[in-house]
Amino acid sequence: MLKEERQQLILQKVNRERKILSKDLSEFLKVSEDTVRRDLNELAGKGMILKVHGGALATRQKIYTYDEASISNLEEKKTIAEKAVSLIRENHVIIVTGGTTNFELVSMIPDHLSITVYTYSLSIAMILTEKPNVEVLFIGGKLLKNAQVTVGIDVIKALSQVHADLCFLGTSALSVTEGLTEINYEVSHVKKAMIEASDNLVLLCTEEKLNMVERYKVCPISRVGTVVTSLSQNTLKRKYANFLATGVDFI
């Protein structure tokens, strides 16, 4: 690997994750920590990163992909993503919505895994360009500016032509009685279409979304195949027995 190539990778990783350890870089790039340090020194010399003891920090503040430092409950979301990624099998066709939990999910897809991903989120698509064996199909339509996802009739029509094994939905709110609900009207329709297009529905759900209800209905809880949370089975039994009683698979 060329030195500049390596430095580009470092820069990319630092800017994405806000911070990075020399040790991790050394392992990731398969070079000695010495070399990593030299690279970090050069990049820091150009002001492209901030070198600190043990690694480096990003200097750039404005980034368009998600900035992990600004994701709330990052650890919880990483736990969820880790569980969720284990549901994906070689050659699967999956649909992924937007949101920070799904962002962690696609970041964790291993390099060797060959799958096809449909998505309507710009940031998710960007991350996926780095996965060598993932075929990405972007669902076009009207761009919703705040969420950076496409919506509208074009999206629904495109989804009607799709057949996926799994659908990973970010969750706005989940309740036993109202099922899955959504803040945004247009997004609720797109999610319905995504569910229609998939054999199996997986919800990525942080604890704060449980027992919540939003304005627009997406689907009843019976339609959900699997809910992925960061909670242990014990905690679930203790605090969320009402969900377990619905028969939906919680992992």
Next chain:
Amino acid sequence: MLKEERQQLILQKVNRERKILSKDLSEFLKVSEDTVRRDLNELAGKGMILKVHGGALATRQKIYTYDEASISNLEEKKTIAEKAVSLIRENHVIIVTGGTTNFELVSMIPDHLSITVYTYSLSIAMILTEKPNVEVLFIGGKLLKNAQVTVGIDVIKALSQVHADLCFLGTSALSVTEGLTEINYEVSHVKKAMIEASDNLVLLCTEEKLNMVERYKVCPISRVGTVVTSLSQNTLKRKYANFLATGVDFI
């Protein structure tokens, strides 16, 4: 093999594979590494590649963020973008391809301007989410990972339903005899469809792309409405009279 011929091959290979080793080039071209290095030095002198220890990298990198530091010929591109943005009128429907020059163009769209933009580039779409009065329609399809644009039959089909006032195309290569040509086969097809969908074709073209030819034909020069360069009319007359003779409007 002619020197020029060899350098064309190098350029192609670098742009296609993003990086290349001198050693591999030497073997591939059946010349000494010395000669390869001399070629790389010449190309790097013209800013067409980035020469590094062990080989070379493409100057055209992925744009993840609005990181102006990594854009080559930034000033030239800003000049071009400034001229180009003045062609846009209130309520226009425009199509924009990818590339760094278009990136500058959309960045310069004033906040008050109400227009509709079709694009197939993730980075362009991301920038446009910041423009309050721009309606963005993203053209979905298979994602080309290095360029971060969508291609394929879905893109062509979607474009067949579009009617735009203006089409701003980034330019890979422009010559009087071969017209507009493109490095990537799939992109060449998408560009054809974009041209079909528009009343008026505008090329954003840095000087280094003039009198160059790539493998895949997009359209003859007669189909081009306006070419936007950073050059003055005087310079154009002096150095590029052959283009002016075609009757195409150069600004």
Next chain:
DNA sequence: ACCAAAAATGCATAAAAACGCAGAAAAATG
């Protein structure tokens, strides 16, 4: 203040680049 981890330093080695040169080929010149 002590200790483990991280960083700097010096050194060795291999790879790549630069340099100078020479011969062959191509282009220019009279």
Next chain:
DNA sequence: CATTTTTCTGCGTTTTTATGCATTTTTGGT
């Protein structure tokens, strides 16, 4: 057409660069 000049290319030599390892120094936490 002959010959002079220029360009192109490869080779041997020297210089520079990149990288890892061993050793010493610094740092930050407890």
